[in-house]
Structures are given as C-alpha cells and as structure tokens.
Amino acid sequence: MFTTRPELTGDFGMVASTHWLASAAGMSVLERGGNAFDAAVTAGFVLQVAEPHLNGPGGEVPILLWSEAEQRPFVVCGQGVAPAEATIERFTDLGLDVVPGTGLLAATVPGAFGGWMLMLERWGTWSLADVLEPAISYAEHGVPVLERVSATIGTVERLFTEDWPTSAATWLPHGQVPEPGSRLTNPVLAATYQRLVTEAAQASGTREGQIAAARDAWYRGFVAEEIAHFSAGKAWRDSSGEPHSGLLTGDDLAGWAASVEEPLTFDYHGHTVCKTGPWGQGPVFLQQLALLSGFDLGGMGHLGPDYVHTVIECAKLAFADREAWYGDPEFADVPMAGLLSEAYNTERRALVGAEASYELRPGAPGGRVPWLPDLPGPGTVSHAPGVSRTRGTAGVGEPTVGGDGRVRGDTCHVDVVDRHGNMVSATPSGGWLQSSPTIPSLGFCLGTRGQMFWLQDGLPASLRPGSRPRTTLSPSFALRDGRPWLAFGTPGGDQQDQWSLNFFLSVVHGGLGLQEAVDDPMFHSEHFPSSFFPRGSLPGVLHIEERADPALVAELRRRGHQVEVLGPWSLGRLSAVARDAAPGGFLHAAANPRGAQGYAVGR
CATH class of the missing domain: 1.10.246.130 (Gamma-glutamyltranspeptidase, large (L) subunit, C-terminal domain)
Incomplete structure (x- = not known):
C-alpha cells in the first residue's frame, strides 16, 4: 500500500510529533543519552514555540507513560483547575450562559509546566536547563512561521490591534502579520524561561532541587505574581463581545499541583488500551x-x-x-x-x-x-451576547479560528519510545496565542479551558471552583500481553x-x-x-x-x-x-502528512 512517507523502523529510539522541530529536538535528547521522558519534555517545550497557535505555556498537558523500571503505565495530570472565584453565579450575573471561548474569564490554572516538571522529576534524568535550552534558543532566535500560524494571526489581527495591544506587540512584528516562512521570535518568553533556569540554579545544586525551585517560581514566585496581577487588572474584550477581567489568583496557582494517577483500561482483541x-x-x-x-x-x-x-x-x-x-x-x-x-x-x-x-x-x-x-x-449555539447562532463546519480537522479569537480543535501531540522500552504519549494544548491577551512581562497568555464547563448546576461537568474541566485532550496507549506496544x-x-x-x-x-x-x-x-x-x-x-x-x-x-x-x-x-x-524486536514510528508539519524521526 502506498504511504506518504516511510514507516520508520529501528532499535535506538523514535520520536513523532506534530512539528518537525519538536521531533528533532526530542531525538537529539535520545542521541545524547536522555531517556524518553527527557525527550518528551524537551519536545513539549519546543512545541510551545513552534506551534504557538496550538499550545502555549499557559495551557495544559495530559500524559500517558510506561516506565520500564516500574513495569507499569501511569497518567500524569497536567490539567489545571477552575479558580476559587469561578462560580456559576459569577458568570450568570454577567449575563452569560456559556463560558466565553476567549479572554481571561475562561482561564484555569496553567497546568502544562507542572505536568512536564512532574514527569521530568520522577522519571527523567536531564536537568531543567538542558530540557529548556532548545525552547529558549528557538524563542530567542526564532522559528520559521508556519502557514497556519500566519493565517491564525491574520484572522485575529484586528482583535489584536483594536482590543489586545499586548498580543499585537508579541505577534505582529513591525505591526505586520508575519509571512509564512519568515522568522518569528519571542524574546520575552525566552527571558521568562531563562529566569526560571537562573533562579533554579541559585536555589539548589541538585537536579531535583532545581526542578522543585522552578516549579515554585512558576506557581508561587514571579510567574504566579505576574499572572495574578494581569488577571486582576484591566478588563479585556472576549468572545462574549464584552470586556471582562479574570478570576485567577495567586492562591489558585499556589494551591495546585500536577498529579500521578492510574490509567483507565479496557481489553480489546488481545490489547489493553489505557486512557485518562x-x-x-x-x-x-x-x-x-x-x-x-x-x-x-x-x-x-x-x-x-x-x-x-x-x-x-x-x-x-x-x-x-x-x-x-x-x-x-x-x-x-x-x-x-x-x-x-x-x-x-x-x-x-x-x-x-x-x-x-x-x-x-x-x-x-x-x-x-x-x-x-x-x-x-x-x-445552534448560545444566546450569549455577541455570539453567532449557528455552528459552521469550515476548517474541521485543522484549527478553526474566528475573528474574535475563538477556536476549535487546536492542540499538539508527541510520542516517544527509547531503547530501554520507556514510552510517552502526550497531548499538550491551550494557551494558544489567540486565547487571551499576552501577559507582556511573561511573553505568553492564559488558556481558556474553562469554556468546557457547563453553567448549569448539578451536572458532572458543571463549573465548580477547584475542579478540572472535562477536557478533550486525550493521549492513547496500548499494551500487548502486559507490555507496552503503541503510543499514539x-x-x-x-x-x-x-x-x-x-x-x-x-x-x-x-x-x-x-x-x-x-x-x-x-x-x-x-x-x-x-x-x-x-x-x-x-x-x-x-x-x-x-x-x-x-x-x-x-x-x-x-x-x-x-x-x-x-x-x-x-x-x-x-x-x-x-x-x-x-525480544530483540524493532521500534517503529509514523507521523501525519496533513498540513505538512508533522514528522517522525528515529533510528
């Protein structure tokens, strides 16, 4: 059967993701002695820079992994929770019957950083500085602009220039939509991650201590302070058509931590499928x-x-x-x-x-x-102010972005297997460049995963302070005879x-x-x-x-x-x-040809 590219086969390691730079960065980690967990974390941070319309530092990540040392699968929950002030009454008092798809009201605690750090700390071997180095370099020196990044920024150009000037400053260099293939930098994000590395090195001389210090800086230190200050400040126009400030506070960030859970499983035709x-x-x-x-x-x-x-x-x-x-x-x-x-x-x-x-x-x-x-x-859809009454089908399968920044289906994915048998499947998302106004001191915006809550009492997915939204993010894992077989x-x-x-x-x-x-x-x-x-x-x-x-x-x-x-x-x-x-079998990898950006690498 004809395929658009070969299925990769080897015995050293494989990385497959939605962007070639992330796959290459992950593979470089394996080549330099890192394991699958180090490689996945590195690739995950590169995805934030290379695919900013699909994920960002203010987003979230669920992860499925197999630890060869422990001979079992795990789930890492990097999904943040609703703020303490996020109640149904708070939204209905604003005249809303759904949570807006953009802006500050829909922000949950940004869980991606905590999720990546938890996996790195418990199963990885590399330092914080090493896994962040490629992302810092790409943010500082630039990445080639994807056609879809250019199209996304073009769609929300008016929103940025008229309502979200901090986003315009970040994503409209020289006041222009970046052309496909041009170089796009984010020096403020590079400085944010470099400050994390510096503060972590000053706080501890050990790998684990530095990871803990970086996590503390994110959720209780300078990152949390900037997020809380921005959220409580100016009201910004969102997809409801009205301006609103945010609900996320420093206490919300300080009170949250990523967690490790058992996967749910089902046996099907000789395979055990694992999910969150x-x-x-x-x-x-x-x-x-x-x-x-x-x-x-x-x-x-x-x-x-x-x-x-x-x-x-x-x-x-x-x-x-x-x-x-x-x-x-x-x-x-x-x-x-x-x-x-x-x-x-x-x-x-x-x-x-x-x-x-x-x-x-x-x-x-x-x-x-x-x-x-x-x-x-x-x-039909919501009766919230400024919302269209019909749901179209344009763009299904690729990011659908409205002029007000609301999105459908924007996400990344990365899979890794190493020569030791460790495997990772991760689906980072949220914090898209079009989600909410850029926090100018940090170089990224907050996510909008709160839009998945219902503003109706008594439902399993009703908005509740401190609860996780019922996310669509869904990495997959399958075992054969109790052994890891497939991450996808x-x-x-x-x-x-x-x-x-x-x-x-x-x-x-x-x-x-x-x-x-x-x-x-x-x-x-x-x-x-x-x-x-x-x-x-x-x-x-x-x-x-x-x-x-x-x-x-x-x-x-x-x-x-x-x-x-x-x-x-x-x-x-x-x-x-x-x-x-x-025993002695090969490793394999495959990646998507659609959109001409997904890639698999390995040997």
Whole structure:
C-alpha cells in the first residue's frame, strides 16, 4: 500500500510529533543519552514555540507513560483547575450562559509546566536547563512561521490591534502579520524561561532541587505574581463581545499541583488500551471499544459501509454518555465501571440500527438516570451576547479560528519510545496565542479551558471552583500481553477519540502498518455537542475525506447519514510510536502528512 512517507523502523529510539522541530529536538535528547521522558519534555517545550497557535505555556498537558523500571503505565495530570472565584453565579450575573471561548474569564490554572516538571522529576534524568535550552534558543532566535500560524494571526489581527495591544506587540512584528516562512521570535518568553533556569540554579545544586525551585517560581514566585496581577487588572474584550477581567489568583496557582494517577483500561482483541480518567474525554475511546467488541468489524471489510456505519453509531452512543456522565471524579460520581461493563454495553449495542440515528441517547448504567445539559437546538449555539447562532463546519480537522479569537480543535501531540522500552504519549494544548491577551512581562497568555464547563448546576461537568474541566485532550496507549506496544494520539478537539480510534482499528482489524493507518482516509461524527465555545451540535452529520470510495459515501447517505465530504487530506493529525513485543524486536514510528508539519524521526 502506498504511504506518504516511510514507516520508520529501528532499535535506538523514535520520536513523532506534530512539528518537525519538536521531533528533532526530542531525538537529539535520545542521541545524547536522555531517556524518553527527557525527550518528551524537551519536545513539549519546543512545541510551545513552534506551534504557538496550538499550545502555549499557559495551557495544559495530559500524559500517558510506561516506565520500564516500574513495569507499569501511569497518567500524569497536567490539567489545571477552575479558580476559587469561578462560580456559576459569577458568570450568570454577567449575563452569560456559556463560558466565553476567549479572554481571561475562561482561564484555569496553567497546568502544562507542572505536568512536564512532574514527569521530568520522577522519571527523567536531564536537568531543567538542558530540557529548556532548545525552547529558549528557538524563542530567542526564532522559528520559521508556519502557514497556519500566519493565517491564525491574520484572522485575529484586528482583535489584536483594536482590543489586545499586548498580543499585537508579541505577534505582529513591525505591526505586520508575519509571512509564512519568515522568522518569528519571542524574546520575552525566552527571558521568562531563562529566569526560571537562573533562579533554579541559585536555589539548589541538585537536579531535583532545581526542578522543585522552578516549579515554585512558576506557581508561587514571579510567574504566579505576574499572572495574578494581569488577571486582576484591566478588563479585556472576549468572545462574549464584552470586556471582562479574570478570576485567577495567586492562591489558585499556589494551591495546585500536577498529579500521578492510574490509567483507565479496557481489553480489546488481545490489547489493553489505557486512557485518562473521566476528567478528560479519554474513556469515550474505551466505551467505543466496549460497544464495538460485540460486532465483527474484521468481517465487515475495512472502511466498508457496514464498518463505517457501525463505528459512527457506536461513537454517537459513547459520546452521549460523555455528555451525561463525565466530569472531574473528585467532584462528580462518574459510573465508569458500569459504563464499561459487558451487561451495559450489550444493552446499548442493541440501539445500533440499520439507519443513522439523530437522537442524543445517553444510557442509564446501574439504573441511574442520565442528566444532559440544557442543549441548544440542532445546529445552534448560545444566546450569549455577541455570539453567532449557528455552528459552521469550515476548517474541521485543522484549527478553526474566528475573528474574535475563538477556536476549535487546536492542540499538539508527541510520542516517544527509547531503547530501554520507556514510552510517552502526550497531548499538550491551550494557551494558544489567540486565547487571551499576552501577559507582556511573561511573553505568553492564559488558556481558556474553562469554556468546557457547563453553567448549569448539578451536572458532572458543571463549573465548580477547584475542579478540572472535562477536557478533550486525550493521549492513547496500548499494551500487548502486559507490555507496552503503541503510543499514539492526535490534535482535533472532540474528534481526538474518533480519529485515534479509527487509527487503532485500522491497525488491529485492517492489518495496516502505522504509517498506512495514519494515511488512511479519516471520518468522524459531528452528532454530539461541541466541547468548545459556543457549544452546539450537528445531529446526523458525518465528515469524511474525499479520498474515501464514492460508493461508500453514497451508501452512507442512503442509510440516513448527513455526509459532508471534505478535502482529501483534511481530517486527523495522528502520530504514533510502537515497540515489537518479541525480544530483540524493532521500534517503529509514523507521523501525519496533513498540513505538512508533522514528522517522525528515529533510528
């Protein structure tokens, strides 16, 4: 089968990510004796500089990893929480029925730095200065401007010049939108990271002590002070159409720390798939597998009408449960055991009919009554001031950016495997350059992950002070016979656990190699409510790349699906690394050709 690039094979190490500079930086760490955790952290910080429209220092990161020394997988939660002052009443008093998608009101504690530092401290071997050096260099000396970075800045140019002058100063050099291929620097961010390195070295002579000192400077020192001061200061216009100041305080940052958790798992056709807990949408991948385990996908023919129809209808059921049941388990009673049980999925599987469903049908695990948010009508969104009433489909699969800075599907991904057998899958996101005004003293902006909370009491994903938003960020891991096999993931917001699932099924049932599965025509459902401002849904809508068989499209339409055929290389931005199960086996890697920026390296 033709592939857009070779699947990499070797035995020393592999790095795959959404940007070639991050992959190269990660591989350079492996070449110089670092392990997979050192490489992933290094690549993660480079992604903040190389893909600033997709992630930033003010964002968050969930991480799945395999420690060869401990012989087990772990989840690192680098997802920050809602501020103490972020209550539903605070928002409704402002006349809002959804959390704005841009500006300061949607900021949660920036968790990416804490997440990366926790992994580096516990499993890494490199120093803070070493892992930050490439990002500092790129921020100081510049990176080539991606076409999409230029397009994103061009879209929000008026917002920056009229409402967010600190962002204009950072992202409009000489008052102009940077041209694709030009050099873009961020010297203020470079100085921020260099100050962290300097203060850490002054505070301690040990690797671990310096990491702890840097974390303290971020969450209780100069970074926290600047964030708190900026948040409490000027009111800035956001996607509600009105100006608001922020709610995040120094106490919010000082009271938060990244954490290590056990992954949720599900066994499927000889593989154990690992995901984050229901504070993210990750378990929806497992729910889809639980439903699909009762169908003969292998006998349906890869990407045949029965295959695609079955996968899409099971996705609708699983994502309906996401809406009704998922939230931060420290604040909500999420019935994950019931949602993944065989009895529950046997009952749910019977709902998959011969024609496309147009209903949002959450289940009732253990007889519990599901409770959905008060959703807008099909195709519509919020009634908040200044918000469009319709949800379009332009740009699905790549970052969708409005003139007010609101975004859909903006994320990065990195996977690493080293010669020792350690593996990492991480999906950093948030703090996009278009999220909120740049903090001029730090060179980055706050994230807007709070837009994923519902402003309605009693839901698992309701806004609660100190709770994690039910994020879409969803790295993936799969084991074979208890050993690490595959680390993979993709940007794409709500589509992450559909595109990643398609990739996984292509390997398991279609018999495809990693690169073949990445290149395979992608599809997904838009049936359920979007996680992003201004929310909304498109019941029955199915997006598919035009490389798919026209006969497949015609048959899906005959079955009632509202099929929208998009560009030939427009959906999915997957990357993956793998490790052969047999002793002495090879390592493998693949990366996405769509957008011409993802890359895998290795030897």
